[in-house]
Amino acid sequence: MVVFLLVLIVVLALLGAVHWYVWRRLVRDVTTRGSLPRRLGTAAVVVLPLLSFAALSSSRAGAPFVLQQVVAWPGFLWLALLLYVTLALAAGEAVRPLLLRRLDRRARAEAPAAAPVAAPVPVPVPEHAPAAPEEPADATPQSAPTTPAEVSRRLFVSRVVGGAAAAAAVGTVGYGTYGVLRGPKVKRVTVPLAKIPRAAHGYRIAVVSDIHLGPILGRAHTQRIVDTINATQPDLIAVVGDLVDGTVENLGSAAEPLARLRARHGSFFVTGNHEYFSGADAWVDHVRELGLRPLRNERVEVAAGFDLAGVDDIAGESEGQGPDFGRALGDRDRARAAVLLAHQPIVVHDAVRHGVDLQLSGHTHGGQLWPGNYLAELANPTVAGLERYGDTQLYVSRGAGAWGPPVRVGAPSDITLVELASKQA
Structure with missing residues (x-):
């Protein structure tokens, strides 16, 4: 409990520091004190993180599902915008002094030549006037006050850098949101397996993971995915976890x-970690009613000549x-090829020990929001694609939806059509 509280304090402090930095660069440095834009910007930097907290916790x-939907869009989109506006502003720190120096040089070059200074007129000093106090030897002249022109140049640079950062963040998040709402594209991968019989050469498995139905992605998103999968005319469909973020009552x-x-x-269907946040048993029953077969630590023999197993x-x-x-795999005939459905790639080491030929997973989202892929690499043996x-x-799919912000940057969503290749063909 103590460790959790310490981590929470660190996270909250970090978020507070990031919001203060964004407020300083996008609000304080580009507006005048007491102005309406400053008041609105300050209010936004206070309200938006509260909406993000509500979106994450509701x-x-x-909370009622309608309320979840109301807070989800602004709350989750702000998290993505905060990430990219912070990165853009940090990059702008390197540009800011260069722009200021360039403007200062231009201002000096365009300034009119200084008028000649007239010789001082001697002032008579009374005989008994007190001597002026001597200036200390280490005294330094006071710096000249900042001129209105310098203030104007700094304000101009702050607005240019802040505006560019905001535009870059909005453009990045907007394009990433469009990619999610448009739906996943089909990715085709050929996987040669030594134990697959000749009759199974070219067998096609449609792999879809991480659909994440919830307050943002709903029935229309599911329909796009179904239409895309059916268009590939697969031999078998594998839904490898994280179908939902919510209860059957709200998302059935x-x-x-x-x-x-x-x-x-x-x-076929196997559970992901988010099913256990949403009532896994209820969802297993519901997908069975929809015609999918859950594989809960069990396997089936596929007519094409290989075993299909799934683990919770x-x-x-x-x-x-x-x-x-x-x-799932203990008493099988190891002369037959085995294809395993498992949500998280990290269980691949168990799959190796049990003689699995191919594991199909999701979970990572490919990082979802760059540079999240580098963090995903720390926790997963493979973030996306095929490895041995x-x-x-x-094989790890990037997933067909998005968790949290409905945004993907550098990790486009996909449905993968895995084609098995027999080495006997």
Whole structure:
């Protein structure tokens, strides 16, 4: 508990410092004291973080879903804007002194030549006048007060740098939001597997993860994903966790288009960590009603000639569930290829020990917001794409939705069509 409080204090202090810095550069330095723009800017820097806190906490606090939707858009978008305006302002610190020096040189060059100074007129001094006090030897002349022209140049530079930073942040977040709301694009990956029979050569698995239905992404987003998957005409569909951020009561209707998924060998589902924040058992029952088959530490034999297994997410361990590789893979015929559905890439080392040929995962979002990919690399063996670990190949999707801000920068959303290739073909 003490550690949690210390971390919370550090995080709040950091957020406070960042907001103060943004207020200073975007409000104080570019407005005049007491003006309406300064008052509005100051109010925004106070209200927006409160909305962000409400957006992050309202779901778990059990707030009405309508209220969650009201605070989600401004609250989550502010988090993305705060990130990129802070990065842009920090970059602007290197430009600011260069612009000031350039303007100062131009002002000196354009200033009129100084008029000649007239010789001082001698003033008679009375015989008995007291001598003027001597100036101390170490005295330095006082610096001249800042001129109105210098103040104007500094204000101009602050407005140029602040305006450019704000425009860059808004443009970046706007484009990243458009990418999420437009829906994921299809990415195609060929994975050769030694144990896949010739008959399974070209077998296509549509992998979709991290849809994150919630207060922002709803039924229309699900329908876009279903239409995109069905257009690829897959043999099998794998939904590898983090389908939702909310309860079945609030989001059950948003997930209903999943009932229209079509694949020759069916659609399968495994839990992600966010299902355990949203009532995992209820969601497992609901997706089963929609026609998806949950794989909860179990496997099935696919007619094409390989085993498909799925494990619960490691977040389920707090509820006495979690992954059980022994149940899912322990007594299988290792002469057959095994494809594992597991939400988090980090379990790949368990997959290697159990002879899995291919693990399909999500969870990372590819970092979602650059430079978040560097943080994601610290916690995950693979952030996105296909990599090999011993005899096991791991493919990690960037996901089809977004958590928190409905924004992606440097990590476009995707649905991956994995095509299995037999080395016997």
